[in-house]
Amino acid sequence: MSGPLRVALAGLGTVGAGVVKLIEVNRTLVERRAARPIQVVAVSARDRNRDRGIDMSAFEWVDDPVTLAARDDIDVVVELIGGSDGPALALARATLESGKALVTANKAMLAHHGIELARMAEAQGAALKYEAAVAGGIPVIKGLREGAAANEIGVVYGILNGTCNYILTTMEKEGRAFNEVLEEAQRLGFAEADPSFDIDGVDAAHKLSILASLAFGTRLDFEGVAIDGIREVEAADIAYAETLGFKVRLVGIAQADANGLFQRVHACLAPVAHPLAHVDGSLNAVVAEGNFVGRLFFQGSGAGEGPTASAVVADLIDIGRGEFGPAFAMPVDSLTALPPAAAGDRVGRVYLRFTVADRPGVLAELTAAMRDAGVSIESLIQRGNTENGGVYLVMVTHEVPERAVTDALARLHGSENILGRPMLMHILDF
Ligand SMILES: NC(=O)C1=CN([C@@H]2O[C@H](COP(=O)(O)OP(=O)(O)OC[C@H]3O[C@@H](n4cnc5c(N)ncnc54)[C@H](O)[C@@H]3O)[C@@H](O)[C@H]2O)C=CC1
Ligand SMILES: N[C@@H](CC=O)C(=O)O
Numbered sequence: 001m002s003g004p005l006r007v008a009l010a011g012l013g014t015v016g017a018g019v020v021k022l023i024e025v026n027r028t029l030v031e032r033r034a035a036r037p038i039q040v041v042a043v044s045a046r047d048r049n050r051d052r053g054i055d056m057s058a059f060e061w062v063d064d065p066v067t068l069a070a071r072d073d074i075d076v077v078v079e080l081i082g083g084s085d086g087p088a089l090a091l092a093r094a095t096l097e098s099g100k101a102l103v104t105a106n107k108a109m110l111a112h113h114g115i116e117l118a119r120m121a122e123a124q125g126a127a128l129k130y131e132a133a134v135a136g137g138i139p140v141i142k143g144l145r146e147g148a149a150a151n152e153i154g155v156v157y158g159i160l161n162g163t164c165n166y167i168l169t170t171m172e173k174e175g176r177a178f179n180e181v182l183e184e185a186q187r188l189g190f191a192e193a194d195p196s197f198d199i200d201g202v203d204a205a206h207k208l209s210i211l212a213s214l215a216f217g218t219r220l221d222f223e224g225v226a227i228d229g230i231r232e233v234e235a236a237d238i239a240y241a242e243t244l245g246f247k248v249r250l251v252g253i254a255q256a257d258a259n260g261l262f263q264r265v266h267a268c269l270a271p272v273a274h275p276l277a278h279v280d281g282s283l284n285a286v287v288a289e290g291n292f293v294g295r296l297f298f299q300g301s302g303a304g305e306g307p308t309a310s311a312v313v314a315d316l317i318d319i320g321r322g323e324f325g326p327a328f329a330m331p332v333d334s335l336t337a338l339p340p341a342a343a344g345d346r347v348g349r350v351y352l353r354f355t356v357a358d359r360p361g362v363l364a365e366l367t368a369a370m371r372d373a374g375v376s377i378e379s380l381i382q383r384g385n386t387e388n389g390g391v392y393l394v395m396v397t398h399e400v401p402e403r404a405v406t407d408a409l410a411r412l413h414g415s416e417n418i419l420g421r422p423m424l425m426h427i428l429d430f
């Protein structure tokens, strides 16, 4: 074995504490695989005295994590603080500038500053590793960056947020209320420090932009992701979806073709026969279609202490072995920049839920708007009283271009018969 890999840990929350535990429990095999001892030299977090359920006495405590970057007795800084900017970014920059390896689980930082950080890493010949940042414990960064590297990939999509999947599937199976299940996901350590990043789809979009870059060899384009979360999904949608043969899932989709780079995160209806319909709880799944390998399906735990720590320590093992290359699919200057592709031309089926007044003529008005916009209806359900005195009218369209649905909704805008905002979800058709 060569000399120890000297590690500093910045951030000792869910993931940081998990990393300390994993190294302790699996030390022998981790060190055999890294071909050298792993030595945690120093740690930093906001609160020194917090009980983390682990013995930290062997590690030097540092108040300012950025000072870790300048130290000669540290080889790798592990950034587990979180946040796209602030202390996490200051630490990442200082670490790479000093030529040290950086391991991070911070998808928000990578989505916003990944190219800059990758360039710094390349300039210094330093490692920038981030397996934990996308789909937690699933080795999907390794899978796309290395395993599928010989393929042209046309589409990559999946369930990228454990908190949302936990909420949707718990609502589906146990009929519990959204807020109650969100609080449970927070207690279990799945949610971001600000959980609106989870439920508004932003966290999934951060991850999708990273996956798209790896899959297509394009520059990260977080700004180009169209984002919708799950706030407006009601228990009724989950129940209607079930009746119609679907499950509701928050899905991120990225596709590269002659139209450009299409990236979208949104609640979708997955047909019950689709593998994503069977991804439950905090599990994540990623599907990628390669031109030689065919369909790859990665599934596993996308959030939580153990799975995320597993990914962080795998990166440390790679660094211990000296195995790393460009942070993304290829050196930064080789990544292409594709223009964002518009959604309007995309063709697919759509689920629409309207809350309508319970009076004659409503159905006729709705179906006329659909007809005039060229949207044909595959199935229609009208049932039940809602809290605001209306009834739900749910339809699934045949395949239509998205702009036709937008046109139909515009025709109905302002109608006295429609109470509240219609709910729209796309049907997953990959
Ligand atoms: N919790 C999860 O399941 C997963 C989290 N991640 C990512 O891992 C990172 C950490 O997440 P968690 O452990 O869940 O967060 P957390 O909120 O549990 O822990 C954050 C840690 O950073 C420390 N910290 C905050 N500001 C600091 C500062 N200025 N200086 C030093 N330490 C500071 C806090 O004291 C705390 O120990 C985030 O980037 C998150 O997005 C990635 C995958 C899964
Ligand atoms: N908040 C995230 C944690 C992992 O990235 C999630 O819920 O998936």
Ligand code: NA
Binding pocket: 131, 132, 133, 134, 135, 136, 137, 138, 139, 140, 141, 311
């Ligand atoms: Na991962």
